[in-house]
Amino acid sequence: MSLDAVLDLTLAVIGGAIRVGTPFLFVSLGECLTEKSGRIDLGLEGVLVFSAMAGFGGAYLTGSPWLGVLLAGASGAALALLHGLLCSLPRVSDIATGIALMLLGAGLAFYLGKPLIQPQAPQIPSIALGAWSSSPAVQSALSINALFPLGVALAALLAWGFKNTRPGLVVRMAGDSSDAARALGYSVNGVRIAATSAGGFVAGLGGASLSLYYPGSWNEGLSSGQGLIAVALVIFARWQPWRCLGAALLFGGAGAIGPALQSIGIGGGYHLFNAMPYALTLAILVATCSPRRALKGAPSELGVSR
Template sequence: MSDDPFFTVAVAMFAGAIRVSTPFLFVSLGECLTEKSGRINLGLEGTLVFGAMSAYAISYLSGSPWLGVAAAGCSGAVFGALHGFICKLPKVNDIAIGIALMLFGSGLAFFFGKSFIQPTAPRLSAIDFGFLTSNPQMKVALQINPLFFVGLVAALALWWALRNTRFGLVVRMTGDSAATARAMGTSVDLVRFLATTIGGFSAGIGGAFLSLYYPGSWNEGLSSGQGLMAVALVIFSRWNPIACVAAALLFGAAGALGPALQSVGISQGYHFFNAAPHILTLAIMIASTSPKRSLKGAPGELSITK
């Protein structure tokens, strides 16, 4: 049974779905909150890369990977705050600022990360659920990083909070109509600033997962647009955090396709399999958007869906 290549690929994709999806999940949850408040942050790609670098560097210097995760979150929050602050200035375009911060964030990450490419930092350890199965391949697949569960809990919490709390109501109101929010005495800029900052924090943690668990090292080619794909993923999920989890798992499985096929000896066209998440994102965007009607659940103030 375990020699069956289909089974091998399926298990590898299942394992990959969990492993590769975690950064997608964190970035998309952060972006979901930001977009719910009416702003879009395309700079999360840069935040992700900088988060990955700072997590690796702090883990190496301090010896504690969880301190690295915290550092990644905080540096992400700084980038988010920067985006949130700049966007509140009049006549400044949030999409353009996002592109600028994408380039700036990766530039800074490559600058400071140069000296951390060689050394090996302590990584996050996984929780072993291998006792659930006797199959050796499944045993490997069931080593799951705790951050994945943190992401699941965060998704549930965000879903619940957006629906049921005062905080969620204020964020949704700000995202749907800035004029209403102002009339209610809510500071639109403050809400969006906080939403973008928290979004950046989440994206930074996604970066920490990249460098501290999977692929588990720091180099300049670590992220290939995951941060930007996560933005598309939020649109596909219709701004629903629970749907973000499902979408992230789907993207994770797509991302695991290339390595999974290579492990059974199919390397023909692996460039395309490695580009599978990009192709999938584009296909999903084509299939799920429409120029005629506005998307269900879309925040009214969001520039990207107008």
């Protein structure tokens, strides 16, 4: 392989990591916020699919991709709010409710989204960071989703907020010691419902990225399990927003290897390389199966049976 081919491959993987990793980033940040409060939301796969459909439909009907993005976030927040309300009831399992909400979100998306499979909606614009270069490969790699800088800023905001703001500390307290939160007069259920809803809104932005940027259409197989992979991402990132950014780019890069190889004329093993994100998820789950490693950095309340 020539030096130019290696450079083109590297640039293609970098560009693909940002393009493919943007939905992972938003969904993992949403799950990180939710789990920091002591609640698990396995329904984010349903949130992702439902918000992708809602965002695409909103952009198609209004002609504005940004209104579609807002609708996607609101739809994700609404579904996550339902999860939070149900989980606040006595003797209700987070896990079982999350699975039910995953099926509900996917079912609603498939039913309501059938008329949207053929139409084309306005797309989220790209930011051309490679305009300084005359190389098409550089320009393509550095043409990034306009939502990606928002995701980076959100990771920074969450990391700072968890350490330096009262709401962030309250969320962490609800996740680490519900008794301490109640002793200080906070409603643990209220904090968790708010954090779950906010996490659903953030995850909904990932759905908008799927349907309004890459791959930029609506169909029933759009998410390919990315909402469930996000749960593994949060564990891998040890519940730290900045690490969620790195993990999302890692998974995005893994998913971009196949298309990057194809772009330079290497088509063999294309489908094998497309399975890389799922193989990586399995490897992470196996590597973190030890309780000592898996619970490092985890909010204490995640292990409490309620």
